[in-house]
Amino acid sequence: MIESGQTGSRHAGQDPSLAGLDTLDIAALIYRIDAGVPLLIASNDSAMSQLNLGKRFPMADPWQWLDAQLQPASGVDHPALQTGPAAEDRQWRCYHIRQHRQPLRALQLKVTPLDGGHASEKRVLVAISDITDVDSVSTQLPQSFSQLRRLIGTLPMGACIIDVEGYLRLANPAFCAFFGYTESELLNAHFRKILPSAQYEEATLRHQASFSRGNAQRRAVDVKLRDGKLRTVIVEDMICHKDDGQPLRVVFLVDITERRNFERRLEEKNRRLEYLATRDELTGLHNRRFGLELLEQSVERSQRYGERVSVAMLDIDHFKTINDTYGHAVGDTVLQEFSQHLDQALRTSDTLIRWGGEEFLLILPGIDRFAAQRTIDRLLHALRQQRLSTASLSVSFSAGVGEHRQESTDQLLEAVDSALYQAKSAGRNCVAIAPLYAGAREDESRPCSST
Ligand SMILES: Nc1nc2c(ncn2[C@@H]2O[C@H](COP(=O)(O)OP(=O)(O)OP(=O)(O)O)[C@@H](O)[C@H]2O)c(=O)[nH]1
Numbered sequence: 001m002i003e004s005g006q007t008g009s010r011h012a013g014q015d016p017s018l019a020g021l022d023t024l025d026i027a028a029l030i031y032r033i034d035a036g037v038p039l040l041i042a043s044n045d046s047a048m049s050q051l052n053l054g055k056r057f058p059m060a061d062p063w064q065w066l067d068a069q070l071q072p073a074s075g076v077d078h079p080a081l082q083t084g085p086a087a088e089d090r091q092w093r094c095y096h097i098r099q100h101r102q103p104l105r106a107l108q109l110k111v112t113p114l115d116g117g118h119a120s121e122k123r124v125l126v127a128i129s130d131i132t133d134v135d136s137v138s139t140q141l142p143q144s145f146s147q148l149r150r151l152i153g154t155l156p157m158g159a160c161i162i163d164v165e166g167y168l169r170l171a172n173p174a175f176c177a178f179f180g181y182t183e184s185e186l187l188n189a190h191f192r193k194i195l196p197s198a199q200y201e202e203a204t205l206r207h208q209a210s211f212s213r214g215n216a217q218r219r220a221v222d223v224k225l226r227d228g229k230l231r232t233v234i235v236e237d238m239i240c241h242k243d244d245g246q247p248l249r250v251v252f253l254v255d256i257t258e259r260r261n262f263e264r265r266l267e268e269k270n271r272r273l274e275y276l277a278t279r280d281e282l283t284g285l286h287n288r289r290f291g292l293e294l295l296e297q298s299v300e301r302s303q304r305y306g307e308r309v310s311v312a313m314l315d316i317d318h319f320k321t322i323n324d325t326y327g328h329a330v331g332d333t334v335l336q337e338f339s340q341h342l343d344q345a346l347r348t349s350d351t352l353i354r355w356g357g358e359e360f361l362l363i364l365p366g367i368d369r370f371a372a373q374r375t376i377d378r379l380l381h382a383l384r385q386q387r388l389s390t391a392s393l394s395v396s397f398s399a400g401v402g403e404h405r406q407e408s409t410d411q412l413l414e415a416v417d418s419a420l421y422q423a424k425s426a427g428r429n430c431v432a433i434a435p436l437y438a439g440a441r442e443d444e445s446r447p448c449s450s451t
Contacts, residue, residue, distance in 0.1 A: 018044040018125075026259050027051070027128040030114070031080040032058065032121060038080035047128060052099065066104075068094040068218070080124050083111050094131070094218045105132045108218070108234055108254075112263060114270055127263060129234070129256060131218075145242045148250070158233075158253035166190050166207055169248065178255065180226035196224045210237055211247055220256065231257040280354040282332060283339035291353030291361055295409050298363050302404045309365050310372035311412055312401040313420045314342075316358040317428040326391045333389040338397075345382055346375075361413075362399075369403035369433050376401060376431045398423035402434035411437065 018028055027047035031038040041058045048055070053062065065073040073079060079095050095107050108129040113122065149170055152159045158175035160168050171186040179186070179194055186193070191207070192200055199222060218236045225231060233253040240250055278290040286294065295311065302309040316338065323331040335358065342360070343352050353361040364372045376399050388395055400419025404412055419434035426432065 018042060026262065027130070029126045029128070031124050031126065033080065033124065036076075036081070038078050038124075041123070050128075050130060051097070052102070062099070064098040066096040066098060068096075070096060070104075079109050079111060080126055083113050083124055103132075105130060107131065108256075110263065112267060125266070127259065129254065129259065131234070131236070131254065145240070145248075148240060152250070155252075158255075160186075160251050162191055162207070162249045162251060164211060164247060166192070166204065168193075175253065178225075178231075178253065179223070194223050194225075196222055196230060207249065210249055211239060220260070223253075231255055232260045233257075283336055283354050285339050285343065285352055285354045285360075288353065288355050288361075291351070291355065291363075292409070294351055294353070295361070295363055295413075298365055299404050299409050299412065301365075303406070307366060308368055308403065309363065310367055310369050310401060310403045311416055312362040312364065312372060312376055312399050312431070313355065313413070313416045314360040314362060314376070314397045314399045315420055315424070317396045317398055317424075319358040322393060322395075326389070326393070330389050330391050330393075334393060334395060337386075337388045338383070338395060341383060341386055341388075342379055345379055350375075360397075369401050369436075372401045372403070373431050373433055380429065380431070396429040398428045399431040400434055401431055403436060405437040407437035 018030065026044075027050050028044050029040060029047050029051075030042040032041045033039075038061075039058045040053075040061060043051075043053050043057070047053065051063065065077075065079060067073040067077065073095060079093070082093070093109055093111075095109055097105050097107060099105070108131050110127045112125045112127070114125050149161075152161065152170060152172050155172055156174055158178045159172045160175050161170040163169050168186050168189055168191060171181075171183055173183075176183050176186060191203065195203055203221075218234060220232055221235045222230050222232055233255050235251060235253055237249055237251040239247050241247055278286060280287040298309045298311075301307050316334075319331065319334075322334055335354075339352065339354065339360070342362075346352060346362075349365055351363040353363070355361045362376070364375060367375070380396060380399075383395060383397070386395075387393065398420060400416045400421070400423055402412055402416040402419060407415070415434040415437070419432040423430050423432040
């Protein structure tokens with residue numbers, strides 16, 4: 001099937017999503033979707049050698065895509081655009097490519113959206129399985145049934161023949177070896193023998209439909225080996241006729257389990273990377289890196305639309321004593337429960353960010369610094385009613401709050417930090433307001449409000 005080129009290197013931006021695909025012999029491409037137009041931005045070695053790709057990315061496809069029925073698949077029908085939340089959008093699909101001076105090739109594709117990129121930059125990974133061999137076998141099957149039996153017997157890929165009632169009338173050596181049965185154990189057995197029970201009904205309906213439809217069908221199916229293990233195969237089937245006119249179904253299999261598992265791991269890894277890129281692992285709140293982006297967006301909105309935005313830095317009081325007295329694990333639980341209580345008490349438009357250690361940044365859009373101070377006082381008061389962790393601890397925090405005017409985020413954070421320092425110096429368990437950036441009259445720093 002797929003011929004791998006030289007392995008090891010990756011191309012075009014060294015995209016980590018391609019790592020490992022060469023060793024699994026999976027050809028893969030990455031497209032970036034720019035305003036609905038797919039642009040090829042990376043490829044692994046296998047895809048480069050199979051598809052005769054140059055090394056200059058980004059590039060438009062140097063070939064023509066055709067769908068399973070050999071109709072042009074360009075524009076909105078381009079395979080890289082066929083992604084969606086529905087399960088069938090993540091299935092392997094059949095396409096063909098026409099390349100300059102090359103024979104038509106049949107490919108099985110699976111398109112997986114890649115997360116973690118910039119929001120405006122949608123990227124998809126297209127895993128490719130070359131099924132030209134299967135295609136050429138199934139389209140050039142001999143007319144005579146005895147010739148067909150002989151041909152199937154010599155094929156290196158798993159193949160079998162099933163009658164209308166669903167009984168196996170032939171299983172070639174590759175098919176028997178794959179499922180772990182001897183030929184005699186499979187001959188005259190019903191095809192249910194090689195399926196997990198959950199698939200019986202659907203497989204029976206498909207089996208019946210394949211005789212009435214008569215066209216070749218290709219899809220990914222879970223099958224069950226003799227030892228009970230499940231594998232995923234791509235099934236291609238077609239109807240032929242015995243010399244007496246009796247219809248039979250010829251089925252070819254390609255095992256894609258490793259590829260599918262790899263893709264699942266890749267999807268999981270992408271989800272995890274996306275989570276880690278924006279979230280703090282301990283508390284589940286937004287992390288500092290992402291929080292800074294959110295702060296910059298809020299500040300930008302405030303500048304552009306004149307929206308008020310207040311910002312507060314909260315720091316748990318005497319947290320070191322909690323760690324020292326009850327241990328780090330209790331300290332961690334306090335941080336988690338503290339985050340939950342505060343997050344639940346805030347409006348959905350407010351954002352709580354774990355800034356680091358026992359420090360939290362709070363973005364409060366739409367309110368001035370005095371309203372922000374009242375909000376934080378309310379949080380402090382509510383927190384006092386809580387007992388945190390198994391040690392049933394009462395915890396307070398100090399906070400510095402500021403309101404954005406024309407200053408940069410760094411200047412705003414600096415001002416809020418100084419106010420926090422002031423609140424700590426004033427005895428903790430209180431909120432101090434930072435002076436406004438540009439000299440308004442109310443600029444004076446206010447004394448600490450205490451709950
Ligand atoms: N358990 C736990 N402790 C942490 C974590 N991150 C930071 N810390 C601890 O938080 C403590 C912060 O101590 P300090 O900066 O002295 O502050 P504090 O004891 O709260 O004193 P004040 O802020 O002045 O009230 C240090 O002991 C850190 O080790 C964490 O993720 N988990």
